[in-house]
Amino acid sequence: MKSKYIAEPFRIKMVEPIKTLSFEERLKKIEEAHYNLFYLDSEDVYIDLLSDSGTGAMSTEQWAGMMKGDEAYSGSVNYKHLVKTAQEIFGYKYIQPVHQGRAAEKVVMPIFLKPGKYAIANMHFDTTRAHVEIAGARAIDCVVPEALDTKTYSPFKGNMDTKRLVKLIEEYGAENIGLIIMTITNNSAGGQPVSMENMRETSEIAKKYNIPLLIDAARFAENAYFIKTREKGYENKSIREIVLEMFSYAQLFTMSSKKDAIVNIGGLIGIKDDEELYEKVKSNTIPYEGFISYGGLAGRDLEALAIGLKEGIDFNYLRYRIGQMEYLASRLDEAGIPYQYPVGGHAIFIDAKRLLPHIPYYEFPGQALAVELYKEAGIRGCDVGSYMLGNDPDTGKQLQAEFEFTRLAVPRRVYTQAHLDVIADALIAIKERADSIKGYKITWEPKILRHFTAKLKPIE
Numbered sequence: 001m002k003s004k005y006i007a008e009p010f011r012i013k014m015v016e017p018i019k020t021l022s023f024e025e026r027l028k029k030i031e032e033a034h035y036n037l038f039y040l041d042s043e044d045v046y047i048d049l050l051s052d053s054g055t056g057a058m059s060t061e062q063w064a065g066m067m068k069g070d071e072a073y074s075g076s077v078n079y080k081h082l083v084k085t086a087q088e089i090f091g092y093k094y095i096q097p098v099h100q101g102r103a104a105e106k107v108v109m110p111i112f113l114k115p116g117k118y119a120i121a122n123m124h125f126d127t128t129r130a131h132v133e134i135a136g137a138r139a140i141d142c143v144v145p146e147a148l149d150t151k152t153y154s155p156f157k158g159n160m161d162t163k164r165l166v167k168l169i170e171e172y173g174a175e176n177i178g179l180i181i182m183t184i185t186n187n188s189a190g191g192q193p194v195s196m197e198n199m200r201e202t203s204e205i206a207k208k209y210n211i212p213l214l215i216d217a218a219r220f221a222e223n224a225y226f227i228k229t230r231e232k233g234y235e236n237k238s239i240r241e242i243v244l245e246m247f248s249y250a251q252l253f254t255m256s257s258k259k260d261a262i263v264n265i266g267g268l269i270g271i272k273d274d275e276e277l278y279e280k281v282k283s284n285t286i287p288y289e290g291f292i293s294y295g296g297l298a299g300r301d302l303e304a305l306a307i308g309l310k311e312g313i314d315f316n317y318l319r320y321r322i323g324q325m326e327y328l329a330s331r332l333d334e335a336g337i338p339y340q341y342p343v344g345g346h347a348i349f350i351d352a353k354r355l356l357p358h359i360p361y362y363e364f365p366g367q368a369l370a371v372e373l374y375k376e377a378g379i380r381g382c383d384v385g386s387y388m389l390g391n392d393p394d395t396g397k398q399l400q401a402e403f404e405f406t407r408l409a410v411p412r413r414v415y416t417q418a419h420l421d422v423i424a425d426a427l428i429a430i431k432e433r434a435d436s437i438k439g440y441k442i443t444w445e446p447k448i449l450r451h452f453t454a455k456l457k458p459i460e
């Protein structure tokens with residue numbers, strides 16, 4: 001059934017023109033980009049769904065806040081406003097701004113991890129995994145098995161598999177597990193939420209084995225909305241209450257504020273009450289990110305972030321935000337287009353393995369669909385599948401990913417219902433000619449993180 005579109009809880013005061021190239025022009029552009037969407041100029045994209053990170057629209061309040069930037073080197077007014085706001089929202093004593101999520105990871109990971117140690121997460125985001133490995137440790141994903149079945153409904157596919165978590169801790173030895181990480185929402189599984197019950201259980205396990213629990217909080221507000229609307233006992237709690245409870249189960253968080261805090265740049269580290277840990281975080285922040293009262297950001301950015309944190313947890317905003325995702329998903333349901341079901345908070349992950357079953361993983365169905373969407377309607381998404389995963393570092397052989405997704409990440413407060421219809425119509429047109437779509441082969445690739453810069457060619 002078609003989900004009702006929840007009207008925008010804002011009106012539009014400033015616009016940014018976008019244009020559609022002709023079909024022939026798009027064919028030329030994508031060929032020139034070696035069939036890698038990261039090489040496209042943003043001007044040549046009509047609807048840009050490459051990421052929901054740093055791509056949101058700030059509010060009048062946030063823009064007004066930008067004018068109040070106190071650019072003093074130390075102790076700015078905006079820093080104090082940000083710390084106070086974040087303390088209230090998360091219930092943590094210590095708040096450290098940084099320039100984005102991966103900067104928080106760079107500061108925090110080496111405090112807990114070193115060679116011989118492990119981090120266990122429901123799922124690590126790519127940069128989180130990278131920082132675990134840079135610290136010399138190994139990253140283990142431990143998501144519930146429901147996440148791997150894209151067809152069947154389950155309300156919290158982002159959850160930690162707590163039984164397996166206990167097994168892993170016993171197997172590797174609690175003293176060797178440096179961190180347990182809960183990513184909310186679980187980006188890599190399709191923007192899928194984690195339930196409060198699962199947070200609580202995971203925290204009890206962490207406590208029992210004396211392992212610190214860290215929240216990767218990039219999409220914490222969307223996660224809270226899903227708890228409110230899907231988990232028994234939370235329907236009458238406010239988003240603020242839910243957020244406070246979620247964070248009460250962990251000792252610290254790292255956050256990319258470019259998502260749910262709706263800023264174009266920014267990140268945070270939060271520490272519940274451990275003063276010694278805060279001292280270590282400060283010592284790493286100063287050489288990596290700058291003095292503690294600005295953490296790699298301008299005063300004006302700190303102010304926009306303080307305001308964005310509050311706007312991001314507004315129930316009416318979240319209802320509209322998740323409503324957009326549900327509307328888009330319901331249009332795909334009507335057309336029988338498969339995706340990670342139910343739709344997640346920030347993106348729809350189209351199941352390219354099922355839409356293009358004739359393309360094997362080593363010819364990259366997720367990438368083929370992403371290219372096709374650009375050709376069809378100037379829409380830019382990205383592969384989250386074998387193309388992104390890359391080769392086995394030991395044998396050089398292409399690895400097979402668990403999923404073959406094309407991720408369409410929706411920026412916050414940016415596109416309208418009509419844009420969502422353009423996306424759905426494009427996917428429907430592609431489904432009709434799915435049999436004729438060809439796979440791709442790589443003509444050049446770098447050794448690591450190849451999906452950003454590799455060059456491809458369609459298979460004739």
Ligand code: F0G
Binds near residue numbers: 050051053127128
């Ligand atoms: N953690 C999660 C769950 C993320 O999704 C991201 C970024 C980060 C950490 C790193 O934050 O980009 O501010 O350094 N995700 C973006 C995305 C890039 O498109 O999903 P960052």
